[in-house]
Amino acid sequence: MAQAGHAFLHAFIDAVARFPAAAAAYSASDSPRKIVLVAATADAMTALASAYRDRSGIFLVVDAGHTVFAGPTMTCLGIGPICADDVGSDLQGLPALR
Numbered sequence: 001m002a003q004a005g006h007a008f009l010h011a012f013i014d015a016v017a018r019f020p021a022a023a024a025a026y027s028a029s030d031s032p033r034k035i036v037l038v039a040a041t042a043d044a045m046t047a048l049a050s051a052y053r054d055r056s057g058i059f060l061v062v063d064a065g066h067t068v069f070a071g072p073t074m075t076c077l078g079i080g081p082i083c084a085d086d087v088g089s090d091l092q093g094l095p096a097l098r
Contacts (some may be wrong), residue, residue: 003075006061008034011078015057019081022056026081037094042074049077051090056082 015023026032039045049058061076063069079091 003061003063004036007059007076007078009078010059010061011057011080013057014059015081017057019057022081022083025083032081036097037091038097039077039094045074045077048079048090051088052079052082055086055088056080 012023012026015026039048045060049060052058056079059078060074061078063073063075065071065073069075
């Protein structure tokens with residue numbers, strides 16, 4: 001949960017700085033959405049970060065390895081807020097976390 005919280009918060013902070021209109025629209029929304037998808041590998045998360053860097057706020061979370069992991073480990077990628085028209089096909093086919 002903490003890793004996902006870091007991803008969400010820092011992606012939003014990035015969006016405020018680089019995509020202020022999208023961040024403002026998200027903040028003003030009556031039903032802001034958060035969707036959690038599963039990427040199979042850290043390389044897949046890195047590729048998604050590259051694909052969305054110019055479309056929305058992003059943040060790759062790398063856990064420092066002080067508690068659960070033995071060393072630095074990429075755990076989450078925050079993307080957004082993002083307009084539905086900007087999502088593209090990169091996220092299609094990734095399973096939702098259940």
